[in-house]
Amino acid sequence: MKQVVKKTITCIDRQLVNLSRTRPGLHFGGPIFVIGPPRSGxxxxxxxxxxxxxxxxxxxxxxxxxxxxxLAAVIAEFLGRGSSQEGMQFSSEYGKTPGRFGPHEAGRFWYRWFPAGECVYVRSGELGAERSEEMRKFLLFLETVKNKPLIFKNVYHCARIGILKEVFPEAVFIVIRRAPLEVAQSILRAREKTGGGRAKWWSLPLPPPYGIPDNMHWPEQIIRQVEDVYCEIDEQRVAKGSERFFDVDYASLCREPERILHSVKSFLESKDIHVTWRQKPPASFEPGPEKSVSNADYLALSKALAVYHSRSEEA
Known part of the structure; x- marks a missing residue:
């Protein structure tokens, strides 16, 4: 019975989106995508x-x-999210935020158009005209419902930059930059805390042809995950136009959030995406320690990072 109800609701949902007025691009500009390796902030x-x-x-x-x-977007707006969240809440658990109206990565939402599993990197032209148009039309509908510029965050979008830029030529990307060794330590802790152990792959795979490598020792896996994802972002940045990308340093964001948000706002307005303040941020955040794992693990990750950089220089 539940499945019948869900199928009926899905059909109504599709009709609702299909009946919405279409237009060439988003009225408010963008959309905006927040990207970076997992655990980068x-x-x-x-x-x-x-x-x-x-x-x-x-x-x-x-x-x-x-x-x-x-339908969920319409109901969420009707329920009164309006222009305020349930206070300012900045706690999270591996991307999951608190509150009914807290921001979500919405992985299952994006899997309507993008692949899941190990082979998640999609290049320009690979999505297909039908799925590209369906995604574009839904985001146009979503913008109509929200009536404001759209912003999304999902680390898997690092694997989709080309397609996102292809479907939405006016898209902009906010890249979160964090010290690779700090990111690597956080990934190691995530591997251990989520139950898989340090040798168990966690989150975004490596760019092709590697995917999820099983022939690498865990320190190399983690360093490659951080550095190769940043390389993927930088390659797409060159290929798709660096003027649509904006770097945010994680440490600076923690120390001076208001100053960094002002710089983000200025960048967005330079791309005709006009946003308004809702409230000021806290004065600062604790960025976390530079060393957050055991001495042995820290040394292993440091060595792997040094090897990675030496090989990159030789290449």
Missing amino acids: TTLAYQLLTACFDFGYITNFEAKRPYAPG
Whole structure:
């Protein structure tokens, strides 16, 4: 019975989106994508941006209803998210934020168009005209419902930059930059805390042809995950136009969030994406220690990082 109800709701949802008025591009410009390797600080950046600026985004309420994202968006707005979250909450658990209307990565939402699993990197032209148009039309609908610029965060978008830029030529990308060794330590802790252990792959795979390598020792895996994802971003940046990318240093964001948010706002307005303040951010955040793992693990990751850089220089 539940499946019948869900299928019925999904059909209604599709009709709702299909009946919406179409137009060439997003009225408010963009969309905006917050990207970076896993554990680089993208969630904190996303929380700050959605709490302090008047953006439209996919909420936790909507993400729990991936079978009817259009209806869920309409209901979320009707329930009164309006222009305020449930206070400013900046805690998170591996990308999961608190509150009914907190910002969500919405992985299942994006899997409507993009592949899951190990082979998640999609190049320009590989998505297909039908799925590209469906995604474009839904985001146009979402913008109409939210009535404000759209912003999304999902680390897997690092694997989709070319397609996203192809479908949305006016898209902009906010890249979160964090010291690779700090990111690597955080990934190691995530591997151990989520139950898989340090040798178990966690989160975004490596760019092709590697995917999820099983022939690498865990320190090399983790360093490659951080550095290769940043390389993927930088390659796409060159290929798709660096003027649509903006770097945010994670440490600076923690020390001076208001100053960094002002710089982000200026960048967005230079790209005709006009946003308004909703509230000021906290004065600062604790960025975390430079060393957060055992001495032995820190040394192993440091050595792997040095080897990676030496090989890059030789190449």
